[in-house]
Amino acid sequence: MDVNAARALGAAICMGIGSIAPAIGEGLAVCKTLESMARQPEIAGDLRTTMILGCAVTETTGIYSLVVALLLIFIGVN
Amino acid sequence: MELEVNGPKVFVRIDELYQMFAGTIADIFGNFGNLITQTTVSLFVVTALLMVLGYIASRKIEKRPGGLQVLVEKVLNMLYDLVEQTMGKHNLKFAPYIGTLFVSCMFGSLIGTTMIFRSTTADLSVTLAYALVTSVMVWYHNIKANGFIGWLKGFTEPIVVMTPMNLISEVAQPVAMAFRHFGNVAGGGVLTSLIYAALAVASKAIFSWLPAYLITFVPPFLQVGIPAFLSLYFDFFSAFVQAFVFCLLTMVYVAGACPPPAEEDNANI
Numbered sequence: 001m002d003v004n005a006a007r008a009l010g011a012a013i014c015m016g017i018g019s020i021a022p023a024i025g026e027g028l029a030v031c032k033t034l035e036s037m038a039r040q041p042e043i044a045g046d047l048r049t050t051m052i053l054g055c056a057v058t059e060t061t062g063i064y065s066l067v068v069a070l071l072l073i074f075i076g077v078n
Numbered sequence: 079m080e081l082e083v084n085g086p087k088v089f090v091r092i093d094e095l096y097q098m099f100a101g102t103i104a105d106i107f108g109n110f111g112n113l114i115t116q117t118t119v120s121l122f123v124v125t126a127l128l129m130v131l132g133y134i135a136s137r138k139i140e141k142r143p144g145g146l147q148v149l150v151e152k153v154l155n156m157l158y159d160l161v162e163q164t165m166g167k168h169n170l171k172f173a174p175y176i177g178t179l180f181v182s183c184m185f186g187s188l189i190g191t192t193m194i195f196r197s198t199t200a201d202l203s204v205t206l207a208y209a210l211v212t213s214v215m216v217w218y219h220n221i222k223a224n225g226f227i228g229w230l231k232g233f234t235e236p237i238v239v240m241t242p243m244n245l246i247s248e249v250a251q252p253v254a255m256a257f258r259h260f261g262n263v264a265g266g267g268v269l270t271s272l273i274y275a276a277l278a279v280a281s282k283a284i285f286s287w288l289p290a291y292l293i294t295f296v297p298p299f300l301q302v303g304i305p306a307f308l309s310l311y312f313d314f315f316s317a318f319v320q321a322f323v324f325c326l327l328t329m330v331y332v333a334g335a336c337p338p339p340a341e342e343d344n345a346n347i
Contacts, residue, residue, distance in 0.1 A: 049164075049326070056323035060254050063261035070268065 011069040018065025025058040086116040086201050117204060120195040124185045164326065165333035172332060179208065180325045187263050187317030191309065197263050199320075205259040209252035212328045219335040255327055262320045266312035273308060277301045 001009075033051040037044045135150045143151065154177075161173040183199060190197030198204045221229045233244045278298035285296045 046163075052319065053323060053326050053330070056258065056319070056327075060258050063258050063265070066265050067257055067261050070265070 007072050011072040014065050014072065015069045018068075019062050022059050022062035026055050029054050029058060086196055089114045089116070089119070115201075116196040117198050117201040120186070120189055120198045121204065123195055124182060124189055124198060127189075128181055128185060161329065164329045165336070166338050168338050169333055169336055172329070176325050176329060179328060180321050183208070183259070183321035183324055184317055187321065188313065190263075190267065191313050197267065199259055199317075200264040200267055202256060202260045205324075206252065206256040208259075208324065209255040212255065212331055213248075213252045215328075216331050216335045219332065223335065223337070251331070255324065259320050259324050262316055266316050270305060270308060270312055273305055274301055277304060 029051060033047050037047055135146060139147060157177045157180075158170065158173050161170060161176055165172060186198035186204065187200075188197075189195045190200065217229070220232065224232065233248070234241050235244070277300040281298045281300040282293055282296050284300075285293055288296075
């Protein structure tokens with residue numbers, strides 16, 4: 001296999017697999033927050049702030065795979 | 079499909095300066111590579127812009143406020159409320175730093191939409207510098223509260239076996255913060271340029287029934303308008319949320335190092 005083809009394939013696999021877990025995690029976080037908001041609407045503002053923070057932290061692994069994919073594509077192109 | 083994605087362009091390298099100043103600077107500071115890049119220029123532009131904005135907003139403060147003063151007071155009140163909620167009343171002194179961090183992150187991301195300057199936060203050095211400031215603040219306040227030995231002892235909690243894990247998490251914290259902000263802004267930029275290139279191909283593909291010599295004259299008309307909606311998410315929303323998250327994480331970490339004074343008194347008793 002050509003090196004450039006392997007690089008593109010690696011980036012695609014990295015992004016594809018790497019985005020599964022953060023997506024599930026963020027979905028769960030938002031789901032639970034919505035449940036809590038429906039149960040106790042008076043603390044909705046507090047919950048939203050915490051949810052955004054949690055989502056951002058959960059997203060970190062996805063961002064790592066994005067950075068690795070970008071490195072694979074753009075660094076050291078012959 | 080033509081696509082060009084670059085890091086920040088380098089305007090002045092240190093070896094050029096080396097020739098200019100007969101080696102004095104490079105002798106003192108060593109060879110630290112690129113000196114003036116696109117990021118440096120945009121950072122100075124953002125700084126100047128914020129200084130001008132601050133001057134305009136604070137130029138005439140009256141007892142009966144005008145429109146601008148009401149807006150600025152509202153924003154400042156929101157900032158102080160947020161800091162008080164997240165860090166507690168005894169940490170209100172951090173509010174100016176958090177506000178500065180927020181506006182410089184946000185304007186740094188948004189200045190990329192001018193297409194003249196490059197987003198400052200799309201450079202890892204900038205976000206890593208912001209994250210390291212947070213780390214240094216956490217260490218300073220930890221050492222101030224517990225003493226140097228107490229700070230070192232904090233790594234062995236809850237049991238000694240956990241020390242390597244604690245050290246790794248201490249290093250991973252600024253790296254994670256920096257990569258999150260950098261990855262979001264840079265990834266958004268890459269995605270936007272990918273879509274621009276794809277739309278150029280698509281607008282030619284629509285007219286593929288034309289003879290080949292006419293297709294070359296078809297302008298990339300699909301590039302008008304459609305990327306604006308994506309830009310609304312990738313530039314404006316993402317810039318706001320990432321700046322907010324960065325400030326929120328800074329507040330949480332620093333507040334963890336600065337416990338409320340009442341608890342300390344109870345612990346001493």
